[in-house]
Amino acid sequence: MGKGRSGDFGFRLSTGAFASLLLLIVGAIAFVLIEDAWLSIQKFGLSFWRTQVWDPVSGDFGALPFIWGTLYSSVLALMIATPIAIGIAVFISELSPAWLRQPLVFLTELLAAIPSIVYGLWGIFVLVPAVRWAESGLPSIIRQLPFFSGPPLGLGMLSAALVLAIMVIPFTSSIAREVLKSVPAAQREGAYALGATRFEAIRAALFYARTGIIGGVMLGFGRALGETMAVTMVIGNNPRISLSLFAPQYTMAAVIANEFTEAADELYLSALVEIGLVLFIITLFVNSLSRLLIWSMARTSGAAPSDAQPEAEPVAA
Amino acid sequence: MTTSAARRKLLSSLFVAFCGSAVLIALLPLALILFFVISQGIFALNLEFFTRMPQPVGEPGGGMANAIVGTLILVGLAALMSVPIGVVSGIYMSEYSGTRMASALRFAADTLNGVPSIVIGVFAYGVAVLPFKQFSALAGGFALGVMMIPIVARTTEELLLLVPGSLREGALALGATRARAVFSVVLPAALPGIVTGVVLALARIAGETAPLLFTAFNNRFFTTRLTQPISSLTVQVFTYAISPYEDWHRQAWAGALVLVLIVLLCSLAARFATRRLERMHARA
Numbered sequence: 315m316g317k318g319r320s321g322d323f324g325f326r327l328s329t330g331a332f333a334s335l336l337l338l339i340v341g342a343i344a345f346v347l348i349e350d351a352w353l354s355i356q357k358f359g360l361s362f363w364r365t366q367v368w369d370p371v372s373g374d375f376g377a378l379p380f381i382w383g384t385l386y387s388s389v390l391a392l393m394i395a396t397p398i399a400i401g402i403a404v405f406i407s408e409l410s411p412a413w414l415r416q417p418l419v420f421l422t423e424l425l426a427a428i429p430s431i432v433y434g435l436w437g438i439f440v441l442v443p444a445v446r447w448a449e450s451g452l453p454s455i456i457r458q459l460p461f462f463s464g465p466p467l468g469l470g471m472l473s474a475a476l477v478l479a480i481m482v483i484p485f486t487s488s489i490a491r492e493v494l495k496s497v498p499a500a501q502r503e504g505a506y507a508l509g510a511t512r513f514e515a516i517r518a519a520l521f522y523a524r525t526g527i528i529g530g531v532m533l534g535f536g537r538a539l540g541e542t543m544a545v546t547m548v549i550g551n552n553p554r555i556s557l558s559l560f561a562p563q564y565t566m567a568a569v570i571a572n573e574f575t576e577a578a579d580e581l582y583l584s585a586l587v588e589i590g591l592v593l594f595i596i597t598l599f600v601n602s603l604s605r606l607l608i609w610s611m612a613r614t615s616g617a618a619p620s621d622a623q624p625e626a627e628p629v630a631a
Numbered sequence: 632m633t634t635s636a637a638r639r640k641l642l643s644s645l646f647v648a649f650c651g652s653a654v655l656i657a658l659l660p661l662a663l664i665l666f667f668v669i670s671q672g673i674f675a676l677n678l679e680f681f682t683r684m685p686q687p688v689g690e691p692g693g694g695m696a697n698a699i700v701g702t703l704i705l706v707g708l709a710a711l712m713s714v715p716i717g718v719v720s721g722i723y724m725s726e727y728s729g730t731r732m733a734s735a736l737r738f739a740a741d742t743l744n745g746v747p748s749i750v751i752g753v754f755a756y757g758v759a760v761l762p763f764k765q766f767s768a769l770a771g772g773f774a775l776g777v778m779m780i781p782i783v784a785r786t787t788e789e790l791l792l793l794v795p796g797s798l799r800e801g802a803l804a805l806g807a808t809r810a811r812a813v814f815s816v817v818l819p820a821a822l823p824g825i826v827t828g829v830v831l832a833l834a835r836i837a838g839e840t841a842p843l844l845f846t847a848f849n850n851r852f853f854t855t856r857l858t859q860p861i862s863s864l865t866v867q868v869f870t871y872a873i874s875p876y877e878d879w880h881r882q883a884w885a886g887a888l889v890l891v892l893i894v895l896l897c898s899l900a901a902r903f904a905t906r907r908l909e910r911m912h913a914r915a
Binding site: 322324325326329330332333334335336337339340342343346347349350397398399400401402404405406408409418420421422423424425427428429430431432433434435436438439440480483484487511512513514516536539540541542543547567570571574575586587590593594597598601602605 | 639640642643645646647649650651652653654656657658660661663664667668671715716719720722723724726727732735736739740741742743745746747748749750751752753754756757758761777780781784808809810813834835837838839840841844845848865868869872873880883884887890891894895898902
C-alpha cells in the first residue's frame, strides 16, 4: 500500500511539474509584455492612453485612436452579431427539425474555423467593394448624419464591423445554444401549459438562460477585440477618432500587425508592445467575466442534468 | 380577447421567421466566402502551385512550394511543443480533477486560449526573436505551439473524463499504479479522440497569420533551416493580397483555397471520426 502511494505521488509530481509549464507560459506572457513595454510605460505614463498623436518620427506616441477603433468596431460587431447569434441558437435548439440540427451546427461552426486571413482576403476583394457601392448609394440627407459622413471608401469602420460580426456569430451562438439546452424542460412545459405561444415560451427560456447568454456575448466581445488580420485588411488603418462608419480607422491589433516589423527604435517597439499589453489585459478581463457568467449559469441549472432533458418537440400553441 | 390572441400568434410567427432568417443571414457569408474562394482560387490552383517557387512581379505562373513546406515545418514544430505539454496537462486535470492545481491549470488554459493571437506573436518575439536578433522558423513554431497547448490540454482532459471510471478502477484494483492505469488503460481508450482533437487544432493553427508576422517573418526562398526566417501559406497570402498585382491576387486566392480545404477536410474527418467514436461508446 505504502509503495503504491509513493508511486502515485511520484506520478502526480512528475505530471504536475510538466503541466506547470502551462502556468509558466501564462506568467511569462505577462512578464515579457510588461518588461518590453517598460520603456514606453515610464516615458509616457498615463498620457499614452489619453493622447492621439502617433508620430514615430518624433517619438510621440498616444494610443487613444487605437483603443477607440478597437472598442467601436467590436461594439458595432456585437450589435449586429448578437441578435443573429441568438436567433440561430433558438432556431437550432428549439425550432429546427431534428435532421437539420447537426448539419446546421456543423455549418455555423465552419464559420469559426475559416482562417482570419481568408476573411480578410474576401473582405478586400468582395465585401469592401460591396460596402463602397452601398455607401455611395445612400441618399445625401442621411450622409449628413455624423455616422455616415465622409467619402464612401468602402475601406473603413463599417466593413470591419461587418467582418467581425460574421466571425463572432459562431462563438456567441454556440454558447447560447449550450445554455438554452441546460434550461430545464419544465420551464417550457410550464409556459405551454399556461397557454403561452411558442414565442412566449422561448422568451421565458431565454430569460431563464440570460446569464449564460450574456456570457456568450462577452466571449464574442473578447474574440472581436483581439481579431487581427481580417480587421487590418479592411478597416483602412488611419489613426483618427471618428464616429463615422465610413471613416477609415485603426485598431490596437492592427497597428501591432502593421508596424511591429518597421519599428526601428526601441521606444517605438516598446510603445507597440504596451498596446499589446493592454490588449492582453482587456481580453483577460472580458474573457474571465464571460467564463464566470457561463459557469454560474451552468451551476444554477446543475440540478437538472442536461441529458435528462427529453427532446421535447413543443406542441404548437 | 380574440384580437390579443391573434396578435400573440402573429408575434410568435414573426419570431419564428426571425430565427429562421438569422440562420440564413449567417449562412449567406459562409456561402459567399466559399463561392469566391473556390471560383477565384481554382484557376491558379494547379500542380505548379505546389511545386514551383514564387515568380518575380510581372512573370506569370509560379507557385508557393516554399510557403507550403514552411507551413508544414511550422505546424510540425508547434505540434512537437504543444502535444506533450498539452496531453500531460490534460492527464493531470482529469486525474486530479478536484485539486487546486487542476483548477489553476484549467484557468491558465482558458486564459491562454483567449489571448489574442497577435499578442502571442508579441510575446514570442520577446522570447524567441529579440534575444537572438533573428526571425526564425523556431520562433514561429514556438508562437503557434503556445496557441495550441490550451486546445490540446482541454481536449485531452475532456476525452479522458469520458472514459468510463470502471476501466480505471479495474486497472487499479488489479494492482496497477496510477501511472500504469493512465498510460496502459485510460489513455489508450481515449487516444482516437485525442488524435482527432490534435488534428483539428493543427488545422486551426495552420490558418494563423498574426503570430507569424514577426516571428517566422517571411522568406522568398526555399529553406528548411530552422534558424532562418521561413515563409508560410498565410503570411504569403497576406503579402499577395495587399499587393497591387493581379497575378499575386490570383495566387492569394489559390492559397486561401488551400487553407480552406485543409480546414474543411480536417473538420469533416474529425466529425466522421467522432461519430464513430460515439457509436463505439454507445455500444460499450
